[in-house]
Amino acid sequence: MTTQHIETLIIGAGQAGLATGYQLKQLGREFVIVDGMARIGDNWRCHYDSLTLFTPARANGLDGLPFPGDPWHFPTKDEFAEYLELYAVSNDLPVRMQTRVERLSRSSDGRFTANLGSDEITCDNVVVATGTFGRTAKVPELASTIDPGIRQLHSSEYQRPDDLPDGPVLVVGASHSGLDIAYDVAAKHPTTLIGPERGNVPLEWGSGRFRRAFPVIEFMFNHVLTRRTPMGRKVMAKIRHHGAPQLRVKRQHLGERGVEWIADHVTGVVDGRPCLDDGRSFDVASIIWATGFRQTYDWIDLPVQVEDGWPVEYRGVVESIPGFYFCGLAFQYCFASGEVNGVSRDAEYLARRIADRTPAAAPAVA
Numbered sequence: 001m002t003t004q005h006i007e008t009l010i011i012g013a014g015q016a017g018l019a020t021g022y023q024l025k026q027l028g029r030e031f032v033i034v035d036g037m038a039r040i041g042d043n044w045r046c047h048y049d050s051l052t053l054f055t056p057a058r059a060n061g062l063d064g065l066p067f068p069g070d071p072w073h074f075p076t077k078d079e080f081a082e083y084l085e086l087y088a089v090s091n092d093l094p095v096r097m098q099t100r101v102e103r104l105s106r107s108s109d110g111r112f113t114a115n116l117g118s119d120e121i122t123c124d125n126v127v128v129a130t131g132t133f134g135r136t137a138k139v140p141e142l143a144s145t146i147d148p149g150i151r152q153l154h155s156s157e158y159q160r161p162d163d164l165p166d167g168p169v170l171v172v173g174a175s176h177s178g179l180d181i182a183y184d185v186a187a188k189h190p191t192t193l194i195g196p197e198r199g200n201v202p203l204e205w206g207s208g209r210f211r212r213a214f215p216v217i218e219f220m221f222n223h224v225l226t227r228r229t230p231m232g233r234k235v236m237a238k239i240r241h242h243g244a245p246q247l248r249v250k251r252q253h254l255g256e257r258g259v260e261w262i263a264d265h266v267t268g269v270v271d272g273r274p275c276l277d278d279g280r281s282f283d284v285a286s287i288i289w290a291t292g293f294r295q296t297y298d299w300i301d302l303p304v305q306v307e308d309g310w311p312v313e314y315r316g317v318v319e320s321i322p323g324f325y326f327c328g329l330a331f332q333y334c335f336a337s338g339e340v341n342g343v344s345r346d347a348e349y350l351a352r353r354i355a356d357r358t359p360a361a362a363p364a365v366a
């Protein structure tokens with residue numbers, strides 16, 4: 001076993017981890033970023049084939065590297081993955097891929113230990129940047145009582161409509177992924193979408209009106225809908241627990257593809273089939289659970305307080321565990337915190353807190 005000591009360990013090389021590394025580097029701090037995946041950007045590559053970002057390129061750049069190309073184009077998931085790789089290389093960030101933290105603990109001297117299997121890293125500060133809504137699929141328990149002849153998958157496993165068996169498809173969950181996936185699936189399968197509507201941003205995505213309104217939306221998402229305003233806190237509860245409103249894919253687009261959208265919940269199973277409260281059941285070949293993710297902290301052996309499934313923190317700082325931080329959480333500070341656009345400001349705030357706590361400065365190491 002080898003042990004290395006580093007001032008700050010960042011767990012996760014998605015946009016949140018990379019942005020935190022960039023900000024620490026600006027302050028001359030020593031850090032390393034680790035990630036369990038093979039290649040930077042794999043966290044985007046693994047999504048469904050048709051995924052393009054709902055945010056235009058102008059809102060997809062992190063501090064230190066604007067997103068290339070037409071500022072109004074909507075990048076594909078692979079383009080964004082390449083951008084993240086380029087970001088790490090062009091800012092010379094020390095990243096170790098294929099390095100999963102299996103356990104994180106703290107010793108009596110206040111230092112943290114990250115167990116990486118055969119090796120370990122000890123550090124004074126840790127930033128957990130393992131995903132906005134977590135990366136563990138959240139599927140209702142009733143799924144286990146559904147007829148095994150029905151193919152079931154979580155939205156994170158869905159790739160393309162051709163992979164599904166012939167026959168009708170039920171998509172459960174009408175947040176961003178559910179709407180996107182229902183639209184995609186409906187090109188090849190009769191599709192029903194189930195889930196309450198979460199509101200609608202009344203703009204045709206990419207239109208002239210959208211472009212004119214976008215600076216106002218950005219301002220709202222970054223400066224008005226924050227944890228400091230009553231309106232922001234109300235939206236925070238909705239976003240963290242119920243998902244996003246209709247953005248690019250709207251009811252009308254789903255209707256054009258023949259998707260039936262039932263604004264209700266799947267609450268039971270009858271004769272092996274999913275059903276609604278009113279007893280209506282669905283004879284389908286596949287079910288896609290677009291029911292979101294949850295944060296799992298079973299690998300973190302620290303007294304992290306969790307309320308309603310979310311860690312107790314403010315702007316990513318966990319006051320009860322000095323040196324322990326989160327970055328990239330949905331509504332860490334504002335609506336944009338869970339998007340590319342808002343993460344650099346959150347990362348900068350954390351980097352300053354880390355620098356204030358750890359006076360000695362040293363250059364970043366690879």
Ligand SMILES: Cc1cc2nc3c(=O)[nH]c(=O)nc-3n(C[C@H](O)[C@H](O)[C@H](O)COP(=O)(O)OP(=O)(O)OC[C@H]3O[C@@H](n4cnc5c(N)ncnc54)[C@H](O)[C@@H]3O)c2cc1C
Nearest residue numbers: 012014015016035036053054055101130131132328339340
């Ligand atoms: C389908 C979908 C579409 C989205 N579209 C947009 C969009 O258009 N625009 C926008 O701004 N935002 C969008 N988002 C929201 C947000 O930008 C993404 O969720 C983004 O991936 C969050 O980045 P992150 O760095 O916080 O987390 P992630 O991208 O999830 O990265 C976390 C990283 O942590 C690693 N990790 C986890 N646990 C460990 C461990 N124990 N040890 C080591 N590594 C670990 C993972 O391998 C992963 O690489 C979208 C989200 C989804 C799910």
